[in-house]
Amino acid sequence: MKTELNPDISQALSAIAGREFGNVFLVACGGSLSIMHPGKYFLDRHSKVLNSDVYNADEFIARSPQKLDDKALVILCSQTGTTKETARAAEFARAKGAATIAMTLDSASPLANAAENVVNYQAFYTTGVPIDAAESNYGVLYMLLAGLVKQTDGIDVVPSLLKSLSNLQPAIDKAHDVFAPLFEDYAPRLAKKDVIYTLASGANYGAAYSFSICVLMEMQWINSQAIHANEYFHGPFEVTDKDASFIVMVGLDETRRLEERARDFALRFGSEDNVMVLDAEKLDLTGIDDAFRGYLVPLVFFDTLWRFAYKIADLRGQPMLEGRRYMKKISDY
Amino acid sequence: MKTELNPDISQALSAIAGREFGNVFLVACGGSLSIMHPGKYFLDRHSKVLNSDVYNADEFIARSPQKLDDKALVILCSQTGTTKETARAAEFARAKGAATIAMTLDSASPLANAAENVVNYQAFYTTGVPIDAAESNYGVLYMLLAGLVKQTDGIDVVPSLLKSLSNLQPAIDKAHDVFAPLFEDYAPRLAKKDVIYTLASGANYGAAYSFSICVLMEMQWINSQAIHANEYFHGPFEVTDKDASFIVMVGLDETRRLEERARDFALRFGSEDNVMVLDAEKLDLTGIDDAFRGYLVPLVFFDTLWRFAYKIADLRGQPMLEGRRYMKKISDY
CATH class of the missing domain: 3.40.50.10490 (Glucose-6-phosphate isomerase like protein; domain 1)
Structure with a gap:
């Protein structure tokens, strides 16, 4: 402790x-x-x-x-x-x-x-x-x-x-098990996509941003964007159709209702096959104080999503860190 | 005046x-x-x-x-x-x-x-x-x-x-003529794209964001993202290839060098055919004080880009405002 x-x-x-x-x-x-x-x-x-x-x-x-x-x-x-x-x-x-x-x-x-x-x-x-x-x-x-x-x-x-931080790693370890079937289910479909959006708000927005730009774009060359969960309704949601892919983070901070609303819309007008929802309410966060759950959930999401990324990388036959073509490969820019 | x-x-x-x-x-x-x-x-x-x-x-x-x-x-x-x-x-x-x-x-x-x-x-x-x-x-x-x-x-x-504001509308009117050949050239190619990124920084970032989410995504259902011109180098640039499409705003504020760097990279590793550069140095901004040029350039970019959007809309056969499927069409969300 x-x-x-x-x-x-x-x-x-x-x-x-x-x-x-x-x-x-x-x-x-x-x-x-x-x-x-x-x-x-x-x-x-x-x-x-x-x-x-x-x-x-x-x-x-x-x-x-x-x-x-x-x-x-x-x-x-x-x-x-x-x-x-x-x-x-x-x-x-x-x-x-x-x-x-x-x-x-x-x-x-x-x-x-x-x-x-x-x-x-x-x-x-x-x-x-x-x-x-x-x-x-x-x-x-x-x-x-x-x-x-x-x-x-x-x-x-x-x-x-x-x-709360002392109890975070065990929570993450358990979260890997909770999300494993979800990742197993969605990886084969999302691995084939050219565009995958992430949706999040509040404390989760950074994790969505990082997964979009550092993992999907940088390591898998998949077009991506972290869309703020409410901004989604002011333009971006128009790209939603049955083929559109979203990873929706639904966390535990004060903005949760924004993420729930985005999730509901994406599921309604998109296809459940292509909308992967990470809901923090499904997690065992024992030992993490209520006041810090919202802040620590993005760590859980981001850490577990790495396993999803490796699954996608395997299915696409494109390695993760080694898959970059510019970063740390060329330096004259 | x-x-x-x-x-x-x-x-x-x-x-x-x-x-x-x-x-x-x-x-x-x-x-x-x-x-x-x-x-x-x-x-x-x-x-x-x-x-x-x-x-x-x-x-x-x-x-x-x-x-x-x-x-x-x-x-x-x-x-x-x-x-x-x-x-x-x-x-x-x-x-x-x-x-x-x-x-x-x-x-x-x-x-x-x-x-x-x-x-x-x-x-x-x-x-x-x-x-x-x-x-x-x-x-x-x-x-x-x-x-x-x-x-x-x-x-x-x-x-x-x-x-400066008094001299803005004439500057916009002239800018339409300056950019018209550029738009004429790029519209047929970009109209066929599924993904078009905008790149900008500083005072231009909002115009890039708006063009991405309110025009390309909302009205044309084209996947898009406004990528900050320096953040581009920390992940997103890995999606750059000869087919990748970018609209690069190069303005006149203190962050211009960030936009120039992004432009140069996109042109080097992308294709000139798919990287459309709006450079404010090509504009006649007579009457706009130097101190306000950086702030007013995004208005010029955004206003002129509407004409480009209508060109794309015509080529895609998808109307602009009338092309929405959710916004102002349904209300129970």
Whole structure:
């Protein structure tokens, strides 16, 4: 059972404890950017003090918000720490007087060197070594933000978060079994599709975004888009027909009704054969406090969906990480 | 030549002049939400005082940010004023003590009735009557925000904006001629595609989003996604091949280099036949101040792209507004 924040998180929080922040900028690219969406969701719902923004790292630099000054905290994330835009964003933020915290696997990376404070996390799919989901990018970001809100707002949800994170990995392990028959059923049909949309809202939106752009598009060259569950009804739903494919995330946060509505529509005008619904109500989340279920469900969805992705990859005969043609294959762009 | 803000904008600004705001929430759905992205871009770059957030209206209600209180200003937009989520968001915001300004075509609509202040704009594609782009949703939002920043930050860019808006419609009229050969060239090829992506960043992102979801998806049932020009390199670019179709917006704001990079990659690994580039440097923007060119270019892109959409619609034999199967056709969802 986790009872304390990770030492490097506590150290980063101590280092910035004397400063009064008005703004938190959550800055990264691609998959690392995706976790920032639920990060902002958490801050929006927990802090009366902090404003937060989620920016792609290069957009952040070019946009150069007026609010980026010594009253700003910039949290950046890059798995390898070598994402150039994100490392540059850290330098840019420091030059503006902002406090910086880098999240990365590698404390000796360019991003880690560029930021004042470094917080490590773990990733299974990079190292191949099983990890505890509490120590993943999501888990570490939530710990960092919960610790921050304790400092800025005096609201202490850290014990509840730590308890919940301690029970996350067992919940994920069980979720693999819960979703296995669903994945088995849908993989053969969805593997043949040229377009697969994900649908989600609230804390789940980032996981949908990441699955669309980093898995379906990047590794399987399947056209995809994460459609916000309510935005769906304001244009995108017109592509829904019996052949259209959707992966719908129905989570447990305050926006669940948005996801339910999108699910119902997709099932009604699409075909049940092509609309795969991940419903968090089917999961055993024992030990995860109600207050954190909505925030931790996207980790469960994203982790379990990797198995679905590998199934699709097998059926398509296109390997996952090795299947890229540009990323880490060419460098002159 | 416009020399003063529209009377209803001045009136709304006067009505809130006594209040001290920390946060601006920009709230709408679909196409009306798309204009809020450049709105936030403008605030990010011009205000030291105001924080701003862009939310889908139903997400906004469900999320219920802690910052939504009597120090918040909520700007909402719905063309007809009948978008249920947006009207509810106005009620929700008022109940939280926030100030509310509704942008709509119809001052007697549910949204107009729900908000304290109402600001009108004009839309050609709804009324069929030619309008001055200065009075469009974008134009009115910029006027409102420039007036707001003058009140909160004491920075007066209103005269420059008004002068620039006065010269916008002639610039759009000329842009139609500039882009006509491009559209003529690409329409026959893109009309045959099942998937067309838009690529943009900064102030253009909203126009790309709107063209993707409200035109390509909603009216032509073409699969689409607005990909942020830098996010493209962190996953989505892997779908690029000689058949992949992109509409790339290359504008004149601070993020132009992001769009140029995406354009260059798409042209290099895609086919010039399927990558249509709208470059604002080709436009005659006489009378639009340099400081506002980046903000007004998305209006030029979006307006001209409508003609491209109608060309595609003709070639596909699928009408535009009449082509919807769900929106305004069924109501029980």
